[in-house]
Amino acid sequence: MNRKYQIALSAVVVALLTACAAPMPSSADLDKLTQDIIGRSFRAQGQAKLDRLSSDEDNLLCAEAERTGVPLDAKVTEAIEARNMKTIKAPADGKYLGDFKEGEKIAQSGAGKTWIDAEGSANGGNCYNCHQISKEELSYGTLGPSLYNYGKIRGALEPNSPVTKAITEYTWGKIQNARAYNACSNMPRFAHKGVLTEVQIKHVMALLLDPASPVNK
């Protein structure tokens, strides 16, 4: 074979070998590459703007822990929980429970916040996607624990008792911002991320804690 062809062939072989044998970038460099790729791979659509891609510190920490399998240091989880606890606000009028019938509707609805949903339209809580709640609804997910008999099991149905008060405040906080109690919880932060309004959360609270709610029968 002629000289030019030989050179070209060698160049290709070298290039191939180099590519195969090229060292992998460091983990930090791979993190950067991932961020760059994210920047090139999405577009805003409907109400889903690109700011939804910027991870807050809590999300970055939790994602890395889950990816590497290395759990977060206790101090770090406490810091995450403290940060999120600060976002929780007690209801302005001091009333925690709304209408459990409305709560059931909110728990059933998965509407809202996607790029096909109208901005400003009412969002659902998506609760049944992950949780069992009422006895009647058989179509429930198992990503979260069962909430059937939620108030009953916790002895939180007697109005004005200290147990009821404590559970009520915890549940309120949990729905507002689940990460206040579990740093890397998979549960959405409904108030903190503007998914459910205070009124809607009160309805869901009633579904779980109202003694008259079917969930507690």
Place this chain on the structure above:
Amino acid sequence: MRIRAQAAGDKATIRVLMSHEMESGQRKDGTGKLIPAWHIQDVTATLNGKVVMTAEWGPAVSKNPFLQFTIKGAKAGDKVGITWKDNKGDTRSDEATVS
């Protein structure tokens, strides 16, 4: 459509996949208007040219319908023909050989 015809013993199992929107006429579009009914009404199956089955379909049959039935006495080499006609008058025919 896709037709598969398989003989086993003294009968052949015929499987037909038809490509059709099958609008029931009860669905509404984004503006709230009823989408007009557009679905297969008649299905005919023949064996070597002779009609062996007819069917009348209505709005309950789903999109891209799948039909399966058996023909007694059909054997390898026989020709199975399937014809459908929809409520708009469109029609399609296809043929397969029993294997």
Place this chain on the structure above:
Amino acid sequence: MHVNAVETRMKKLFFALGLIGLCAAAFAQKSSTDSIAEYRAMLQDGNPAELFEAKGEDLWKQKRGPKNASLEKCDLGKGAGVVKGAWVELPRYFSDTGKVQDLESRLVTCMQELQGFNGDEIAKTPFGKGEQSNVTALATWISAESKGMKFNLPQGHVEERKMYEVGKRLFFMRGGSHDFACATCHGQDDKRIRLQDLPNLTKNPGAGNGFGAWPAYRVSNGQMWGAQLRLNDCYRQQRFPYPLFGSEATIALGVYMGVNGKGGEATAPAIKR
């Protein structure tokens, strides 16, 4: 020879078809998960994906586009025109484009280079419309040509290994209004969302089963979905912004899932509820 008593099972058929056409309301007595499993088993026979396979096969062989050429010289990774076995090795690195590509983006490359179509235009076309629906049909047929084979994505090239690592980071990345990551739903065994079982995509058997099922025909909306549309709708439900067709993010996720699914059996094109 004459056919007398034709056994048609028409009434049973019609009833069965009616059931398939309507909701599974008749299954009230059994447990819901059992009923859903039974419903899915009923769906397996006569997968309408076959209609798309037939269309895809025709499109591969048909002379089309400004260059009036077929796709029969398209290199899907195993050499020009080699279709069998190509799908279970995708996504992979392609030296002519210098990129790791999945099946759908590679098809667009071939449609551009061989047939003269505008690849960017196809990438911008919404799913189910125009040339995008042809890409889906082609992907359906090509995946069917690897049915039953085992996933064996190459990781020999550094770009392929990088994309695996990027895909892994994307898989665990939490974002959107709900702080969902892919891992939120697909990172554990034996979970379900409502009544839909969720494959664990971080390892086999979930990775092979989950990744290996798309393209799939979805009975609920009568649509054929390729892997790109499946990922697109995942991101939508995660409340993320819109992932671009054939974007590096979607391809990296394909590498991550496909490599995790190594040795798993390809079942595409599957049928889903």
